[in-house]
Amino acid sequence: MSDFTKYQALGNDYLVIDPLRIEFTPTAQTVRLLCDRHTGVGADGVLIGPMAAPRPGEPVELRIFNSDGSPCEKSGNGLRMFALYLAEHYGAEPARQDETGQRSLVLRTVAGDSRTDILDFAEGRVRVEMGRPVFGSDAPVALTAGSRRLDVLNLHLGNPHTVVPLDDVSSGLAKELGPLIAWHPEFPQGTNVQFLRVVDRGRIRIEVWERGAGYTLASGSSACAAAAAAHRLGLVDGHVVVEMAGGTMEVSVGEQGEIALTGTSEQVATGRFSPAFRARLAEGASA
Known part of the structure; x- marks a missing residue:
């Protein structure tokens, strides 16, 4: 089982850390360690979720962090990547599928709920409703x-x-x-x-x-x-x-x-943390 999954959308990259599959404490220091492109995995940010086991038709909660360790209220690319992660790892549990095969789900962040439609899973094409500015x-x-x-x-x-x-x-x-x-x-x-x-x-x-x-x-x-x-x-x-x-x-x-965003993203890699890096994350979590 992998410790992280990495996605990118036009060069904007995020790491997905699934707390249901790996023990991880998101602090400013642990997020910075993960996102460091020289001494960590490297990313523009981290997506933590799902925060609870997905249930059919119910919103799926996640937390988003910037690479400097600060919390991010909402990320259009991050939401689209997370939808692809859920589709791959949790299948139909959080999603509803219409007659065309399109899968829709609701993602919940601190900024509220966003409907997300997976238009083409193979191409990574996803539409997300971002709300009204x-x-x-x-x-x-x-x-x-x-x-x-x-x-x-x-x-x-x-x-x-x-x-x-x-x-x-x-x-x-x-x-x-x-x-x-x-x-x-x-x-x-x-x-x-x-x-x-x-x-x-x-x-x-x-x-x-x-x-x-x-x-x-x-x-x-x-x-x-x-x-x-x-x-x-x-x-x-x-x-x-x-x-x-x-x-x-x-x-x-x-x-x-109301604003909606459509674009593609792709999974780049999955991976395991080395024992030494895992120890550094544990230190960062307790600092």
Whole structure:
């Protein structure tokens, strides 16, 4: 039996640790040990779950952590990966299957419940409902980052986001300004940052800096936040292809503002912890 399962979605990777199959105490230190790419397994975050044995038709609870050990309220990619994990390891227990063979289940995080549809298990294609965003204002507000004055749009979609519309975006810009905005005094709890360029009414390009993981090749929650912000500003229609450094995802905006994310992810590996690494995790759990 494996100790962990690793998934990735466009370069955004998570480790699934199943507490029903392995004893593991999630502390900031144990999560950092797992996610360290030099001395651990390596990942952008950790998914802990299911927290109880899945029961037919009932929500399945999980906990999400960033690579820096901090808790994450909601992750669009993480939820999609976890749905695939449940489908593989728990079969039909938590899911309902319709006449087309599509499997649906409800995943529960500290941010609430999210319906998740496995559209194609073989391809890893999953759709997740992310809820309705709450905007801090109707229009962008001014924010100073370093020597630059920026117009930003703040919103909450299970976790906090700050979208920065610009004429052009780049990884260098995200790495330069991302940390300045993510931990700006305006955001005492931190915020996830999306640098947004609108390509046309059906496509946007973003670069992402996450408060708990830094520069990220792809982020489902960030894709949703950026698409929601662009739609709020009247720059895009209800279906948006979101380009990121790692690839593309699709975001839909409903009539009431509800957001859904569709994309693919894949299992990368399963593995066992060595006795020495297991001992380090035990030390981290008791520190």
